Amino acid sequence: MRSTASSASKRGPIAIVGAGLIGRAWAIVFARAGHPVRLHDMDLQTMQNSHAYIEARLNELAEFDLLNDAPLTVLSRITCVPDLAEALRDVVLVQENVRETVEAKIDIFSRMDALAPKDAILASSTSWLPASKFTKDLLGRGRCVVAHPTNPPYLVPLVELCPAPWTESEVMIRAHEIYTAAGQSPVVLSREIHGFLLNRVQAAVLNECFKLHEEGFASSEDIDRVLKDGLALRWSFMGPFETIDLNAPAGVSDYAKRYGQQNRETIHSENAFDWSESAVARVHDERRQKLELEGIALRSAWRDRRLMALAAHKRQAPNS
Ligand SMILES: NC(=O)c1ccc[n+]([C@@H]2O[C@H](COP(=O)([O-])OP(=O)(O)OC[C@H]3O[C@@H](n4cnc5c(N)ncnc54)[C@H](O)[C@@H]3O)[C@@H](O)[C@H]2O)c1
Structure with a gap:
């Protein structure tokens, strides 16, 4: 896939929406690569707990020489942001990680589409749901894509990029560039299929x-x-x-x-x-x-x- 020198590669801020198992892991991926990361969850306790969890994982990664920066430097790039609008301000990409139901994805994507900058990519970590199931009615549906990680993404680099029928090809190129620059190994599906690859x-x-x-x-x-x-x-x-x-x-x-x-x-x-x-x-x-x-x-x-x-x-x- 062709790579362009977009603003994305300049390590712009990234929002992580949903700070459970996968959201925390994505925070590590992007912060390790140098992005400022805004970690958001509707549950305050979950966000607070995520800090110690991420710090422990970063220390382990450092033990195995898998970090280019000191764990505390990487940790300092991650900010917990309780307000969704504030979390999405100025971001280049939003990585959504809420629970795996169509209703939950429709709800959070409509709010993300309303609040994120118009050129930010809206990516879902969904394991099974094609993006067409939860982005059809959005004004910004052309910037929505599935970016399905493998758990935990800071150790297993595969990311499956799957477009909805209306996802713009420029968005696929930019997403590919961002995940590659963050050290992941993206594969691109030509069209939707249940369960991806x-x-x-x-x-x-x-x-x-x-x-x-x-x-x-x-x-x-x-x-x-x-x-x-x-x-x-x-x-x-x-x-x-x-x-x-x-x-x-x-x-x-x-x-x-x-x-x-x-x-x-x-x-x-x-x-x-x-x-x-x-x-x-x-x-x-x-x-x-x-x-x-x-x-x-x-x-x-x-x-x-x-x-x-x-x-x-x-x-x-x-x-x-
Ligand atoms: N667990 C895995 O191995 C795995 C692997 C790849 C992809 N995924 C996908 O990643 C997504 C998240 O999975 P998980 O295992 O991290 O789930 P999880 O239950 O650990 O985390 C979900 C988090 O989302 C938060 N949340 C729910 N609704 C929210 C909202 N509206 N706004 C903000 N926060 C909200 C919850 O408080 C919770 O902390 C799912 O779509 C799942 O299919 C999971």
């Missing part, structure tokens, strides 16, 4: 994992191992297309000639997993044998520290 790929993998488990072929632990000790080791450096390109001497078409038929026979759409309560419960119970619910926060913190080590490693050995 990442959640569709994840849904396909989950579908097969649940089916294999439901039919008793292996334990949930061993099926997890297929990814973490197998496929995902390569996938953290290259995608499935590049993987198969390297797995046959003459590349993808050679792979297809050798293994295409077996792949076709493996996948039957009538085999789609139905997400039945009983089958999900069996995996849930197996997981609870390994990890009690109370341990999830600690395990998530462990995951994030492993991701930091991986991010630090990948920074030393760029893969392209």
Whole structure:
């Protein structure tokens, strides 16, 4: 995608609307990249708590050498702003992170459209909702876009940029430039699709994992191992297309000639997993044998520290 030297690349102020799990993480991304960040939430307590949370994450990032500035310098770029109009004043981009319902998104986007500068991009972190569901009636609908992050975005850089039918191409170019300059790895969809790209790929993998488990072929632990000790080791450096390109001497078409038929026979759409309560419960119970619910926060913190080590490693050995 063509990149232009717009005001966006000059590290203008960015508003984060909704300071929950994802909003706080976005604040880290943009402040780390040098943007002044205005963090807004309708819940004052949430905003107050976010400060200590962000400081702790910044200290961890510094430990792994993943910050260019001192944690307190990055933290000083983030201001909690209880008034929405004040939070949106002079911003180049608003990153919306309120709860995942069409009603909540319609409400907050109509207020953001009324209050933000006319040339500011209005981006939603929505995981599943196409922007056309909540921006149709806005005067400024041409500047609205989905920018779906991967949790946590300060460690996992993929951002899915998905336009509504009325999103202006200039907005897509500018959004791409802002996220790239902030250290993210944006991908651009040509048009809307339910679940965008990442959640569709994840849904396909989950579908097969649940089916294999439901039919008793292996334990949930061993099926997890297929990814973490197998496929995902390569996938953290290259995608499935590049993987198969390297797995046959003459590349993808050679792979297809050798293994295409077996792949076709493996996948039957009538085999789609139905997400039945009983089958999900069996995996849930197996997981609870390994990890009690109370341990999830600690395990998530462990995951994030492993991701930091991986991010630090990948920074030393760029893969392209
Ligand atoms: N959690 C994930 O892994 C993940 C990953 C990618 C995208 N997302 C998307 O990000 C968005 C936020 O998810 P989350 O997990 O951070 O949710 P969350 O519940 O942790 O945070 C939502 C925050 O929004 C605030 N809020 C609600 N309505 C508001 C309003 N009108 N004005 C200001 N603040 C308001 C709430 O007080 C809360 O603090 C959702 O659309 C979700 O689909 C989540």
